[in-house]
Every structure is written in structure tokens, then in C-alpha cells.
Amino acid sequence: MTETLTREEALRRLLVGGAALTIPGLAPALAKAMAEADPNLGKTLTVSNWPLYIDVNEKTGKRPTIELFQKRYGVKVKYLEDINDNATFFGKIQAQLRRGQSIGRDIIVMTDNSPYPALIIANRWCEKLVKSKIPNVKNLQPALRSPGWDPKLEYHLPWQSGMTGIAYNAQKTKPITSIDQLLGDTKLRGKVTMLTEMADSIGSVMLANGDNPAKVTDATFNAALKRIEKAFKGGQIRKFTGNDYAQPLSKGTYWASLSWSGDIVQLQSSNPHLRWGIPKQGGMIWTDQMLIPAKGDAYTASVFMNYVYDPAIQAKIEAYVNYVCPVLGTKQALAKFDPAAAKNPLIFPTAATLKQVNLFDSKALFNADYKEKWQRLLGA
Amino acid sequence: MMFLHRHRWLTPYLLLAPGLAFLAVFFLVPLGYLGKQSLETQNPIDFSYRFNWAWHNYADAVTTYHEQLLRSFAYAGIATVLALIVSYPLVYFIAFRGGRWKNVFLLFIIGPFFVTYLIRTLAWQNILADDGPVVGVFRDIGVLGESGRLIDTSVSVVAGITYNFLPFMALPLYVALEQIDPRLIEAAKDLYASSARAFLKVTLPLSLPGVVAGTLLTFIPAAGDFVNAQLLGTPRQYMIGNVIQSKFLELTDYPAAAALSFILMALIVVAVAAYARTVGTERL
Numbered sequence: 001m002t003e004t005l006t007r008e009e010a011l012r013r014l015l016v017g018g019a020a021l022t023i024p025g026l027a028p029a030l031a032k033a034m035a036e037a038d039p040n041l042g043k044t045l046t047v048s049n050w051p052l053y054i055d056v057n058e059k060t061g062k063r064p065t066i067e068l069f070q071k072r073y074g075v076k077v078k079y080l081e082d083i084n085d086n087a088t089f090f091g092k093i094q095a096q097l098r099r100g101q102s103i104g105r106d107i108i109v110m111t112d113n114s115p116y117p118a119l120i121i122a123n124r125w126c127e128k129l130v131k132s133k134i135p136n137v138k139n140l141q142p143a144l145r146s147p148g149w150d151p152k153l154e155y156h157l158p159w160q161s162g163m164t165g166i167a168y169n170a171q172k173t174k175p176i177t178s179i180d181q182l183l184g185d186t187k188l189r190g191k192v193t194m195l196t197e198m199a200d201s202i203g204s205v206m207l208a209n210g211d212n213p214a215k216v217t218d219a220t221f222n223a224a225l226k227r228i229e230k231a232f233k234g235g236q237i238r239k240f241t242g243n244d245y246a247q248p249l250s251k252g253t254y255w256a257s258l259s260w261s262g263d264i265v266q267l268q269s270s271n272p273h274l275r276w277g278i279p280k281q282g283g284m285i286w287t288d289q290m291l292i293p294a295k296g297d298a299y300t301a302s303v304f305m306n307y308v309y310d311p312a313i314q315a316k317i318e319a320y321v322n323y324v325c326p327v328l329g330t331k332q333a334l335a336k337f338d339p340a341a342a343k344n345p346l347i348f349p350t351a352a353t354l355k356q357v358n359l360f361d362s363k364a365l366f367n368a369d370y371k372e373k374w375q376r377l378l379g380a
Numbered sequence: 381m382m383f384l385h386r387h388r389w390l391t392p393y394l395l396l397a398p399g400l401a402f403l404a405v406f407f408l409v410p411l412g413y414l415g416k417q418s419l420e421t422q423n424p425i426d427f428s429y430r431f432n433w434a435w436h437n438y439a440d441a442v443t444t445y446h447e448q449l450l451r452s453f454a455y456a457g458i459a460t461v462l463a464l465i466v467s468y469p470l471v472y473f474i475a476f477r478g479g480r481w482k483n484v485f486l487l488f489i490i491g492p493f494f495v496t497y498l499i500r501t502l503a504w505q506n507i508l509a510d511d512g513p514v515v516g517v518f519r520d521i522g523v524l525g526e527s528g529r530l531i532d533t534s535v536s537v538v539a540g541i542t543y544n545f546l547p548f549m550a551l552p553l554y555v556a557l558e559q560i561d562p563r564l565i566e567a568a569k570d571l572y573a574s575s576a577r578a579f580l581k582v583t584l585p586l587s588l589p590g591v592v593a594g595t596l597l598t599f600i601p602a603a604g605d606f607v608n609a610q611l612l613g614t615p616r617q618y619m620i621g622n623v624i625q626s627k628f629l630e631l632t633d634y635p636a637a638a639a640l641s642f643i644l645m646a647l648i649v650v651a652v653a654a655y656a657r658t659v660g661t662e663r664l
Binding site for chain 2: 085087088090091092094098123189190191232238239240247248251252253368371375376377378379
């Protein structure tokens with residue numbers, strides 16, 4: 001009995017093997033598909049992100065990183081660029097989150113200098129990461145590994161970081177290298193903009209005041225607010241903006257703007273006279289964080305996060321987006337096909353640069369009094 | 381059918397039913413919900429809302445934002461008058477002198493509005509930009525100082541509103557003027573009226589229904605507009621619409637936003653009622 005069985009078994013194996021051999025290359029492909037057709041993977045993955053935040057093939061308009069993920073894992077990705085502003089996006093999803101309903105997305109990306117990532121996690125409006133599927137988490141920059149609002153990285157992973165500094169148009173003005181100059185130089189009157197994000201504007205001015213933005217007190221907050229208010233009422237500051245400083249800055253309407261590092265790299269292609277730098281007394285740093293909103297597919301989302309934390313994949317994203325990279329090993333991977341980008345200090349800041357940038361006090365973000373005073377200054 | 385024959389009086393109500401149902405579902409229900417929301421209080425920790433007859437939301441809204449409320453009515457009022465001044469001669473010309481080109485001229489008025497509101501307003505950002513052609517000319521002829529600007533001022537916001545709502549003024553005006561029988565003006569002149577007198581005594585009164593319709597159609601949406609102040613102005617020019625949109629969409633402070641919406645609605649109703657009383661609604 002055993003002998004026949006063995007013979008039958010052997011015959012079957014031979015047949016299968018032979019069939020596979022007749023079509024060369026099929027066997028490894030089959031093996032690969034078998035290995036990766038993970039039954040726990042969802043059919044689709046919906047990702048909400050900010051515009052211009054992933055690599056795009058300019059010719060076909062497709063996103064190579066997303067295409068490759070779809071091919072490799074057999075998951076269809078719906079990639080939406082529908083986050084322009086933390087507060088507005090949160091306003092859009094908060095009602096469903098509060099009611100415990102799905103927001104129809106598996107990954108969202110929100111900035112940690114707004115209260116929302118911490119708020120979403122504190123209210124458990126998000127799913128836990130499936131850490132066993134994210135071995136690449138080992139590549140995360142050590143500095144980003146334990147923020148106060150999720151110290152064990154149970155609910156979030158960084159997408160990209162960025163720095164807040166001063167951009168100016170070198171054709172219109174001499175170099176603007178400090179907040180004192182930005183708010184005080186009368187030649188810039190009415191040509192200056194600051195950011196609507198409280199952490200960016202208040203934090204930068206606190207640094208100029210010699211205060212610590214990572215430990216906000218009523219006194220230091222009010223001093224910074226008063227200084228901005230004075231500059232706004234006096235006409236030095238023209239407007240508070242989000243990303244919308246980009247166009248007027250590059251057209252010459254604004255001469256100097258408090259702005260985000262990656263934007264300026266992209267704008268330089270349309271106006272080479274734009275310069276960006278961290279103010280003398282220090283700039284701010286923030287990180288856009290990936291979260292899995294409640295009822296999202298945590299398993300598939302975690303597989304996606306692991307995928308973008310592969311330095312080879314991250315390098316492709318980085319070559320396009322120009323923001324500060326959170327994944328170790330990307331610099332080496334990028335050097336292979338884009339050595340200039342690998343040397344860009346805005347993507348891979350030096351230790352000296354990182355010393356100049358500061359985090360904003362996450363408790364201050366939740367202070368209702370600060371929030372109201374800031375909104376009042378913004379006029380709405 | 382028999383039923384309807386026996387109950388004839390029902391017919392008008394049945395014919396009205398779809399319209400009434402529409403109003404109930406899409407106007408009264410949301411309005412009631414908004415009213416309830418305006419009396420709620422928000423919990424800042426988990427963003428939940430509690431209904432507790434918070435009438436103070438209304439008082440708070442007025443004390444905090446009276447500046448933006450006043451500004452909305454001022455800007456909308458100025459823009460309405462400007463739109464009237466600009467479009468009256470324009471459509472007068474089209475209606476009485478347009479001849480066979482009438483439709484082409486009308487198309488010139490409506491043409492730009494095939495492009496979306498947002499894009500047109502963004503275009504003004506470039507036209508009025510500090511380095512743009514308009515500011516350059518104004519500086520050369522001394523209207524603007526060396527560091528003067530147009531964009532991000534009250535002027536640019538009011539101009540934007542005027543521009544964006546102009547067709548709502550021009551089209552009803554055109555309809556009113558177009559319907560005037562030119563023989564009436566001829567008759568006035570035959571009776572020794574000067575051109576100016578004929579205009580004041582015949583044309584203007586006959587076009588008043590168009591003026592009334594046009595001003596209402598312009599003023600009401602203009603008072604609630606926020607796009608122009610947002611794109612062509614700064615917080616110094618923000619109108620009540622900016623506050624409401626930021627409360628609704630950014631701060632998720634629904635009660636305050638709902639209270640402000642009601643206040644705006646009430647003020648507009650009062651303003652329109654006063655206006656209608658003065659000029660007389662029978663003209664509409």
C-alpha cells in the first residue's frame with residue numbers, strides 16, 4: 001500500500017514538475033504569487049494624502065509606487081489627494097469618527113503640529129497597526145520613534161517630515177534670515193506672509209523671542225501672539241496662508257513668507273530666485289503621520305506601510321516629494337539613481353540642521369484659550 | 381379620477397404637493413436642524429454636542445463678530461450699487477441700440493460665467509497682483525503710491541464681489557428694459573419731453589421691476605459670500621461668510637456657525653423687507 005501511494009505521489013509530482021518545466025519561468029512566478037497571495041489582504045486600500053506627496057510619472061500621470069504595490073500584492077489602491085489643511089479635513093471626517101462610522105478610508109495622513117493625530121488616538125478613533133506585518137519599522141528615524149501621544153508607535157507611522165522656515169525672493173529683497181527681519185524690516189511692509197497653522201507661526205516667533213516652543217507658557221504664548229498681532233495690525237504682515245502662499249510668492253506679490261521646506265524646492269523650478277532657510281534663532285519641524293481611521297483595514301494598511309518603509313521604495317517617493325525623509329537607508333538607495341537628491345539637505349538634513357529645528361508643545365495645541373486667541377487674530 | 385371629480389377643491393393642493401414636499405425636505409427640515417444645532421453646546425474633548433437651549437450662542441456671536449457682520453452688509457451694499465451703476469448703461473445700450481447684435485452682446489456678459497467662480501476669482505489675483513499690469517498703470521498715473529497695492533484690500537474684495545454678481549443684476553435689468561415699448565419714449569418726446577426727462581419719466585419707472593429684482597439677486601448672495609474676501613482679501617476684509625465657513629469646516633464649532641447663519645438670515649430678511657416696503661413689492 002505504502003509503496004503504491006508513494007509511487008502515485010511521485011508520479012503526480014513529476015507531472016506537476018514537468019508541466020511547470022514546459023513553460024519556463026512559470027514556476028518561480030507561481031511560487032511568488034503563492035507566497036504573496038495573503039488571504040488576509042483586503043481587495044482594495046483607500047489612502048487619503050496631501051497633494052504632490054507621492055511620486056508621479058509625469059508622462060503617464062500614473063504613480064509608480066502605487067502601481068508596483070498593486071502588482072506585488074494584488075490589492076487595488078484608491079489613492080486620494082484630498083487633504084489640503086488639517087483642520088478642514090478633520091472637520092470633514094469628525095462627525096463619522098464620533099459616531100463610530102467608517103470614513104471610507106484605510107490610511108489618512110495628518111500633521112502632528114496640529115492637535116488631530118493626538119486627538120484621534122486619544123479618542124481611539126483609529127485602528128492599531130498590525131506590527132507583525134511591519135518589520136521595516138526598524139528603518140524609522142530614531143528621533144521620531146516615541147512622540148508623547150503614541151510613545152509605543154501603536155497607532156501611527158510618519159509619512160514625511162518638513163521644516164518651517166523663511167522663503168524669500170532674492171530678486172526683490174536682500175536675504176531674510178531672521179524673524180526679527182521678517183517682522184521688523186520696513187522695506188518688507190505689506191509683502192510678508194505667515195502661516196495659518198498656529199504651531200508654525202507662534203513657534204517661530206517664540207524662538208525669535210528667545211523662548212522655548214516645546215514648553216509653551218501663557219507668558220511666552222502671549223508675547224509671541226502680541227508680536228504677530230502688532231506686525232499684522234501695522235501692515236507688515238499682509239496675510240496668513242496655508243500652501244496658498246506658493247503662487248503669489250513665486251509671482252513676486254509676496255517677497256518673504258514663513259513657509260514649508262519641500263514646497264520651496266518645488267517652486268524653485270518656476271522661480272529660481274526663491275531661497276529658503278531656517279531662521280537664525282531656529283525653525284520648526286513637524287511630521288505628517290499615517291493613521292488607520294476606525295473601521296479601516298488595519299492589516300492591508302500595515303502591509304502598505306511596511307512597503308513604503310522599504311528604503312528602495314521610499315527613495316522613489318523621496319526623489320519626487322523633496323520633504324524630510326523618515327526612513328533610514330533611503331539616502332543610500334536614492335544615491336544610486338538620483339545622487340543630487342541624495343545630497344539635498346532639505347531631504348536629508350545634516351545633524352547641524354536638525355539641531356536648529358524645534359518641535360511645538362503638543363499640550364499647547366489643545367489649549368482652548370490659545371486656539372481661540374489665534375483664530376481671532378486670523379479674523380474668523 | 382372619480383375621486384378628483386367629486387373633490388375638485390383638492391386639485392390645486394395636489395398640484396402644489398411636489399413643490400411643498402420639496403420645500404419641506406430641502407428647506408424646512410435642514411433649517412429646523414440648523415436651529416436646534418445653534419442651541420447646542422460642544423464638548424471640546426470628543427467634539428460631541430449637547431442640546432441645552434444655549435441662547436448665549438447668539439449673544440456671543442454678535443458681540444464677537446459684529447465687525448464682520450457690518451462689513452458683510454457694507455461690502456454687499458456697495459457692490460450692489462456698483463453693479464447697478466455698471467450694468468444699467470450697459471444693458472440699456474444692448475436693449476435699445478443692440479439691434480441684431482443683441483444676443484452677441486448678451487453672450488459677452490454671460491460668457492465669462494461658463495468658467496467656474498473659483499477660477500475667475502483666482503484670475504483676479506493675478507490681474508491685480510502687485511507686479512501685475514493694473515497696479516503698474518495705477519502707479520504710473522499716480523493713483524497708487526509707490527508701495528500701494530490693489531490685491532488684499534477692501535477695494536479688491538468689493539470689486540471681486542461686483543464682478544462675480546454682475547450678471548445677476550444685468551440680466552433682470554435687461555429683461556425689464558427689453559420689454560419697454562420704444563413707442564412710449566417716442567410719445568414722450570412728441571409731447572416735448574427732453575431725452576433726460578423721457579428717461580426719468582418713462583424708461584426708469586418702467587425698468588424699476590428689473591432694478592428691484594437685480595438688487596435683490598445681487599445683494600442677498602453677496603452678503604453671504606466668502607470666496608472673494610478669502611481670495612482677494614486678508615483677515616482685515618473677512619466677511620461673516622468667512623467666519624461661518626471656518627466655524628463649520630475648520631473649527632467644527634457647529635453651534636456658533638449655526639447661530640451666525642441664523643443671524644445673517646434674519647438680518648437679510650429684515651433688510652429685504654425694509655427695501656421691499658420702500659420700493660413696493662407690486663413692482664416685482
